[in-house]
Amino acid sequence: MTAITTTTRAPGAARRRPVPWSRLAWVTYRQHRPALIGAAVFLGLISVYLLIMGLQMNHAYAQVASCKPAGSEACLHLKNSFNRTYWGGGGSAMEAGGAQTVSSLMLTVPVLLGAFLGAPLLAREFETGTFRFAWTQGCGRVRWAVSKLALLAVTVAGVTWAFTELFTWYYHGFLADGQVSRLLPLAFGLLGVAFAAWTLAAFALAVFFGALIRRTVPAMAATLATWTVLAIGTAVAIRQHYQAPLKTTGNPPNDAWVLGSYATGPHGQLSVNQLYQQAPASVLNSHDPNAFTNWLAQHHYTLWTSYEPASRFWHFQLIEGGWLLALSVLLLVAAVWMVRRRAA
Amino acid sequence: MNVIECTELGKRYRRTWALRNCTLSIPAGHVVALVGPNGAGKTTLLNLAVGLATATAGAVSVLDGIPAGSPDALDRIAFVAQDAPLYKNLPAGAMLGVARNLNRRWDDQRARSRLAGLGIPLNKKVGQLSGGQKAQLALTIALARRPDLLVLDEPLAALDPLARHDFMVSVMETVTADGISVVLSSHVVAELERVASYLIVLSSGQVTVSGKADELVAAHGTSLEQIVLASMRESESGVAA
Numbered sequence: 001m002t003a004i005t006t007t008t009r010a011p012g013a014a015r016r017r018p019v020p021w022s023r024l025a026w027v028t029y030r031q032h033r034p035a036l037i038g039a040a041v042f043l044g045l046i047s048v049y050l051l052i053m054g055l056q057m058n059h060a061y062a063q064v065a066s067c068k069p070a071g072s073e074a075c076l077h078l079k080n081s082f083n084r085t086y087w088g089g090g091g092s093a094m095e096a097g098g099a100q101t102v103s104s105l106m107l108t109v110p111v112l113l114g115a116f117l118g119a120p121l122l123a124r125e126f127e128t129g130t131f132r133f134a135w136t137q138g139c140g141r142v143r144w145a146v147s148k149l150a151l152l153a154v155t156v157a158g159v160t161w162a163f164t165e166l167f168t169w170y171y172h173g174f175l176a177d178g179q180v181s182r183l184l185p186l187a188f189g190l191l192g193v194a195f196a197a198w199t200l201a202a203f204a205l206a207v208f209f210g211a212l213i214r215r216t217v218p219a220m221a222a223t224l225a226t227w228t229v230l231a232i233g234t235a236v237a238i239r240q241h242y243q244a245p246l247k248t249t250g251n252p253p254n255d256a257w258v259l260g261s262y263a264t265g266p267h268g269q270l271s272v273n274q275l276y277q278q279a280p281a282s283v284l285n286s287h288d289p290n291a292f293t294n295w296l297a298q299h300h301y302t303l304w305t306s307y308e309p310a311s312r313f314w315h316f317q318l319i320e321g322g323w324l325l326a327l328s329v330l331l332l333v334a335a336v337w338m339v340r341r342r343a344a
Numbered sequence: 345m346n347v348i349e350c351t352e353l354g355k356r357y358r359r360t361w362a363l364r365n366c367t368l369s370i371p372a373g374h375v376v377a378l379v380g381p382n383g384a385g386k387t388t389l390l391n392l393a394v395g396l397a398t399a400t401a402g403a404v405s406v407l408d409g410i411p412a413g414s415p416d417a418l419d420r421i422a423f424v425a426q427d428a429p430l431y432k433n434l435p436a437g438a439m440l441g442v443a444r445n446l447n448r449r450w451d452d453q454r455a456r457s458r459l460a461g462l463g464i465p466l467n468k469k470v471g472q473l474s475g476g477q478k479a480q481l482a483l484t485i486a487l488a489r490r491p492d493l494l495v496l497d498e499p500l501a502a503l504d505p506l507a508r509h510d511f512m513v514s515v516m517e518t519v520t521a522d523g524i525s526v527v528l529s530s531h532v533v534a535e536l537e538r539v540a541s542y543l544i545v546l547s548s549g550q551v552t553v554s555g556k557a558d559e560l561v562a563a564h565g566t567s568l569e570q571i572v573l574a575s576m577r578e579s580e581s582g583v584a585a
Binding site: 016017018019023024026027030031034128129130132133134135136137138139140144343 | 391394395396397398415416418419421422423425427429430431432433434438441442443444445446447448449482489
């Protein structure tokens with residue numbers, strides 16, 4: 001055999017230089033270009049909508065903000081009309097497409113994007129058998145997998161992070177004077193680093209399920225289910241525990257995330273429901289607006305409201321971004337490990 | 345030098361042994377036909393040799409003692425799996441680009457002139473190529489890697505007779521030009537008769553015949569096909585008994 005005399009393979013030669021990452025990056029780009037273009041078009045269409053609506057909204061809000069004297073009847077009217085028109089929630093078509101609806105829909109973008117890009121990444125290779133091609137090339141399967149996952153994960157996180165800027169600008173009118181708390185589930189997941197972190201987590205879940213199930217569509221379904229449970233669970237049960245809530249007997253600040261109310265009295269702590277059960281019907285049905293308050297005072301009850309102040313926004317963002325990043329890295333490492341271990 | 349060397353190699357999937365107690369040495373410089381009925385363990389043996397699967401028992405090394413699947417082994421062995429899996433949505437030219445960027449060794453000139461010679465347009469998508477063209481593209485990519493060992497798993501199974509003929513001519517041209525070793529598996533021996541210089545018969549996960557084709561023919565006084573058939577019958581009756 002002639003090949004054995006080739007100098008690059010002389011016995012004891014220095015360690016071979018592996019295939020450079022830049023060349024593997026080209027492979028990733030070339031293979032996933034259609035999916036990346038699809039994702040870009042999807043985000044592009046949303047961007048155009050946010051841009052058009054945002055220009056209108058911010059123009060209208062500029063009038064609200066510059067209204068003098070602030071707090072006058074005319075200014076309040078202007079503000080209410082701004083909210084009615086752009087926040088939405090009413091019956092008309094215009095109101096249905098308001099910021100409230102837009103932000104609810106936007107909360108699903110991370111999982112759609114992540115599942116669409118992540119699930120086929122490894123699953124398609126198994127489905128079509130092309131892993132037999134990819135894993136027998138000179139670069140080796142681990143380097144192949146790491147280059148793909150790392151590049152696409154960084155791209156996904158970077159693009160969605162940039163996208164957050166656009167959304168924050170669009171949402172400005174509601175955030176500016178605390179009409180909508182930044183900590184509210186509807187807003188929190190779309191601001192700061194959360195949007196990018198949740199997209200990265202969806203991508204990592206999809207890659208992980210793709211490696212585990214080895215089929216694209218079931219991997220997408222598993223991602224959708226797991227991510228949704230995780231996202232809703234975090235919003236309703238976990239996020240409020242990042243830091244112990246504050247409580248007040250008065251009104252919480254306008255821009256706070258109000259978690260709930262409870263009462264303390266001579267017999268300990270009561271929920272609002274228990275309180276309503278104890279109060280006599282004459283008090284609950286009374287036409288006097290102060291009847292319930294008076295009844296509480298008579299029975300030595302104090303009403304508390306627990307809330308998270310808006311000043312904790314970045315603290316919460318970093319906690320959530322941190323654990324989502326850790327989870328994503330863990331899932332991607334697990335996927336690479338499965339690629340490494342998987343026998344044909 | 346041995347291109348593939350197995351010692352008591354075994355591979356178990358869940359509860360069934362696809363390959364068991366397989367000890368063999370394949371010397372370099374041959375076109376080796378790995379023959380056996382479906383399910384005999386041919387693909388398993390090849391997967392172990394190219395590093396796609398890991399052994400449950402025993403050991404397999406390639407190209408004079410390099411562990412199968414190690415970076416050095418991946419570098420020097422080109423493998424075309426059954427049905428020549430390639431990325432269907434990529435044009436042939438981009439498919440070459442992908443392969444070029446996944447390997448340290450790559451002869452772009454060779455790949456392009458080979459495709460030109462075969463009349464396979466670079467801008468045509470892999471999914472739109474005929475079965476024969478796709479197999480030729482996979483072979484082109486494998487050869488552009490300038491391997492020391494070329495491993496082909498059932499390369500002819502999906503091809504029509506003309507494409508089979510052309511494919512084998514291509515393989516033989518390479519062997520003559522580069523002097524590389526080739527291992528190819530098949531469940532039909534007839535079409536390998538003229539090209540194979542070394543024969544291994546695998547049956548129920550075990551090697552039943554292994555040797556140089558001319559020596560086997562001289563010893564048995566029949567054709568390779570008869571030797572294979574006789575060996576398969578023998579192991580079948582052995583199982584029955």
